[in-house]
Amino acid sequence: MSSEEGLSSTITDWIFINSWWLLLPFIMLLVVAAFIVAFVLLLYMISPLISPKPLKLNGAHVVVTGGSSGIGKSIAIECYRQGAFITLVARDEAKLLQAKKEVEKFAINDKQVVLCISVDVASDYSQVESVIKQAQEKLGPVDMLVNCAGTSISGKFEEVEVDRFKKLMEVNYLGSVYPTRAVITTMKERRMGRIMFVSSQAGQIGLFGYTAYSPSKFALRGLAESLQMEIKPYNIYVTVAYPPDTDTPGLAEENKTKPLETKLISETSGVCQPEQVAKIIVRDAVQGNFNSSVGPDGYMLSALTCGMSPVTSITEGLQQIVTMGLFRTIALFYLGSFDSIVRRCMIQREQLKAADKRE
Ligand SMILES: NC(=O)C1=CN([C@@H]2O[C@H](COP(=O)(O)OP(=O)(O)OC[C@H]3O[C@@H](n4cnc5c(N)ncnc54)[C@H](OP(=O)(O)O)[C@@H]3O)[C@@H](O)[C@H]2O)C=CC1
Numbered sequence: 001m002s003s004e005e006g007l008s009s010t011i012t013d014w015i016f017i018n019s020w021w022l023l024l025p026f027i028m029l030l031v032v033a034a035f036i037v038a039f040v041l042l043l044y045m046i047s048p049l050i051s052p053k054p055l056k057l058n059g060a061h062v063v064v065t066g067g068s069s070g071i072g073k074s075i076a077i078e079c080y081r082q083g084a085f086i087t088l089v090a091r092d093e094a095k096l097l098q099a100k101k102e103v104e105k106f107a108i109n110d111k112q113v114v115l116c117i118s119v120d121v122a123s124d125y126s127q128v129e130s131v132i133k134q135a136q137e138k139l140g141p142v143d144m145l146v147n148c149a150g151t152s153i154s155g156k157f158e159e160v161e162v163d164r165f166k167k168l169m170e171v172n173y174l175g176s177v178y179p180t181r182a183v184i185t186t187m188k189e190r191r192m193g194r195i196m197f198v199s200s201q202a203g204q205i206g207l208f209g210y211t212a213y214s215p216s217k218f219a220l221r222g223l224a225e226s227l228q229m230e231i232k233p234y235n236i237y238v239t240v241a242y243p244p245d246t247d248t249p250g251l252a253e254e255n256k257t258k259p260l261e262t263k264l265i266s267e268t269s270g271v272c273q274p275e276q277v278a279k280i281i282v283r284d285a286v287q288g289n290f291n292s293s294v295g296p297d298g299y300m301l302s303a304l305t306c307g308m309s310p311v312t313s314i315t316e317g318l319q320q321i322v323t324m325g326l327f328r329t330i331a332l333f334y335l336g337s338f339d340s341i342v343r344r345c346m347i348q349r350e351q352l353k354a355a356d357k358r359e
């Protein structure tokens with residue numbers, strides 16, 4: 001070792017031993033940087049969890065498609081009871097007028113109005129746009145749009161008439177796209193609003209008999225997620241509701257041709273009353289929750305199928321994280337029992353057929 005090298009290493013030692021504090025600024029800088037990174041990460045995690053400000057229904061203009069019957073009518077009543085102005089949208093004028101009378105019984109002040117509009121929400125966009133414009137001229141800009149017009153049909157895949165697949169996509173999916181498209185620009189300008197899509201538990205799981213219906217309800221979820229990402233900075237919140245079987249004229253109609261398998265499987269989550277479903281849906285829409293479910297099965301299904309859907313509260317996010325594995329375990333038992341229902345029904349049918357032949 002040369003004497004020069006010896007000298008430089010002695011100097012470095014000296015700095016480390018006696019002047020470590022010279023490094024203090026660097027250490028502090030590192031600590032501050034670490035804090036900043038942690039803070040930014042925390043902000044990223046927390047920001048989607050910040051709950052929106054609840055919408056005031058008193059004096060608000062609520063448009064309910066499918067508002068002349070069943071769940072839609074109950075939603076209209078629930079909003080009216082909280083002071084909203086209502087536009088009911090459906091095709092049949094007589095049913096609309098009847099529903100208007102029923103809703104009006106729940107007025108809380110004498111300024112409230114129920115407007116009826118007869119239009120097919122699924123056939124022609126320009127028509128839907130023009131009636132929404134008329135409604136806005138009469139009752140002011142739409143604060144909340146409830147897309148509840150819809151219909152269902154159940155049957156085995158090969159027994160469902162081919163044009164029904166198209167029909168259900170038109171009514172249940174496009175029939176929600178069109179009214180939403182007609183209100184969104186004004187909502188964005190006003191930087192406020194709520195959009196509700198009424199899907200179904202059959203929009204979270206595919207079931208025997210719902211090959212035409214389920215996809216039209218699943219589609220709403222894709223629409224809702226994409227739209228929510230676009231309009232959240234404009235303070236507009238989207239809610240997707242997933243009701244179980246609900247006691248309505250729509251369900252009674254569907255039950256006339258429902259396969260036994262579909263009946264037995266759907267019984268799992270029971271039958272609800274439309275008033276009960278409407279209360280939950282309206283509460284969730286007012287709060288701006290992305291997800292709205294009914295009952296314990298509905299809760300489990302929603303947590304299990306949350307995927308990449310937006311979260312609207314810290315508790316919701318935490319519950320999803322904690323329950324996911326447990327609910328999947330429970331789901332496997334449900335799936336097993338559904339498979340066994342389908343197998344048993346098939347065997348029963350074949351035995352009946354064989355007996356018929358023998359006679
Ligand atoms: N009842 C249930 O078990 C469940 C229902 N749902 C969903 O909830 C929604 C409401 O169901 P429910 O209350 O049972 O249905 P109903 O059949 O009782 O009512 C349907 C409403 O939608 C209107 N409508 C139907 N088609 C159109 C159309 N093309 N244009 C405008 N309005 C239309 C009907 O009026 P009109 O015929 O005069 O146009 C009526 O007001 C549906 O989307 C359904 O899929 C979800 C889960 C469970």
Ligand SMILES: CCCCCCCCCCCCCCCC(=O)[C@@H](N)CO
Nearest residue numbers: 152200201202244245266269297300331
């Ligand atoms: C942890 C996992 C829990 C799993 C629970 C599964 C429960 C399945 C029940 C599905 C019922 C579907 C009702 C569809 C109603 C409907 O949309 C039509 N009636 C419309 O008319």
